[in-house]
Amino acid sequence: MAQIDLTGRRALVTGGAQGLGEGMARALVAAGASVVIADVQDDLGPKVAESLGNNSGFVHLDVTDDNGWAAAVEKAIGILGGLDIVVNNAGVEITSLIVDLESSAVRKMLDVNLLGTALGIKHAFRAMRPGGAAGSGGVVVNVASVAATIAFPGISIYSATKSGVDRLTRVAAMESGKLGYGVRVNCIYPGLVPTAMGAGLANDVARLGLFGSPEEAVGAVVELTPCGRLGEVSDIADAVVFLSSDAACFINGVGLPVDGGMGM
Numbered sequence: 001m002a003q004i005d006l007t008g009r010r011a012l013v014t015g016g017a018q019g020l021g022e023g024m025a026r027a028l029v030a031a032g033a034s035v036v037i038a039d040v041q042d043d044l045g046p047k048v049a050e051s052l053g054n055n056s057g058f059v060h061l062d063v064t065d066d067n068g069w070a071a072a073v074e075k076a077i078g079i080l081g082g083l084d085i086v087v088n089n090a091g092v093e094i095t096s097l098i099v100d101l102e103s104s105a106v107r108k109m110l111d112v113n114l115l116g117t118a119l120g121i122k123h124a125f126r127a128m129r130p131g132g133a134a135g136s137g138g139v140v141v142n143v144a145s146v147a148a149t150i151a152f153p154g155i156s157i158y159s160a161t162k163s164g165v166d167r168l169t170r171v172a173a174m175e176s177g178k179l180g181y182g183v184r185v186n187c188i189y190p191g192l193v194p195t196a197m198g199a200g201l202a203n204d205v206a207r208l209g210l211f212g213s214p215e216e217a218v219g220a221v222v223e224l225t226p227c228g229r230l231g232e233v234s235d236i237a238d239a240v241v242f243l244s245s246d247a248a249c250f251i252n253g254v255g256l257p258v259d260g261g262m263g264m
Contacts, residue, residue: 001194004245010080010134011244013071014063015090016118017044017121019195020143023233024087024240025052031241033085036076055080062118063090069123073192074133076188083127083134085244088120088165089143093158093197094134095204106157113161114168117142121172121185129181130181137182144170144187144255149226149263154205162189166255184252192221193231227260 011028015021016037025035034055039045040062056150057079061072077083079092092112094105121140128138147155148162165187173185192198202214211217223228239258242248257263 004031004241004247006085006241006245009033009084009216009244010082011035011085011087012038012059012076012083013087013089014038014061014116016087017041017048019197020190020193020233020236021087021089022048023237024089027234027237027241028085028087028244029053029056030035031245033244034080036079037075038072049238061090063088063120064111066119066122069119073127076159077127077133083124084136084138085141086120086124086128086138087141087143087240087244088117089115090116091143091145091161093155093201095154095201095208096157097154097208098156101157105164109157109161113158114164115166118168121168125172125176125181125183128183129176129179138184140172140183140185141240141243142185142187144189146163146189146191146257146259146263148189148255149257149259153210154208169255170253177252184248185253186234186248186253187255188239188243189229189255189257189259189263191225191238191257191262192218192234193236194218195233197229206218221262225260225262226264229260231258231260 013025016025017039036057037049038061045058059072059075127134144165145162148158164201169187176183202217206214
């Protein structure tokens with residue numbers, strides 16, 4: 001998104017070692033920002049960070065760990081010289097019919113998708129608010145999903161957690177405004193993108209007998225999408241760049257669908 005200039009902005013992207021998160025990190029760098037990737041993938045993460053250029057870095061982060069968040073933000077600020085943007089992208093999806101739900105899988109999705117995002121907002125606020133380690137305000141972009149707005153079979157808990165991300169976003173934006181933090185908080189609802197997670201979902205819903213094949217599942221998604229195609233990583237990444245920029249300076253506390261119309 002070359003028309004948006006993020007030169008001088010400093011961003012932390014969770015789950016940035018692959019998939020959508022990697023695409024978001026690359027788009028932010030292309031717009032001029034410096035980026036720290038925060039991920040549990042200590043093998044992939046540093047390689048991606050190195051490929052982003054001299055102004056980028058990697059920190060290990062389990063987003064469910066409160067103390068881990070504190071350490072990761074402190075390290076990111078040390079690497080970048082400040083912090084202006086936090087993208088809470090890390091997430092997991094474990095496909096299951098409701099009648100077959102396993103409590104361990106439910107807890108994992110709640111922990112990563114919902115708790116992880118909440119902790120990300122917490123530590124972004126603490127760093128960016130007046131008196132914080134960065135202290136100049138900023139932007140938080142949370143990654144929800146079109147699953148928060150539609151009833152797609154096999155992803156009940158994932159959908160619930162992403163609906164929770166939407167509610168967290170709106171309350172966080174209100175708290176930031178009321179308390180004078182100077183941090184805008186928005187979320188995006190990506191549609192299905194053929195990343196490893198997206199391909200895994202198509203395979204899983206076919207395995208569960210909800211569709212005749214992974215191809216049929218993908219076709220059903222496309223049929224529900226007025227744009228007539230799956231999303232691309234760049235579609236989602238460009239939305240993050242936009243919400244992180246001054247072009248979105250009066251957009252706050254909202255969810256932006258980036259789903260080709262699937263969730264309308």
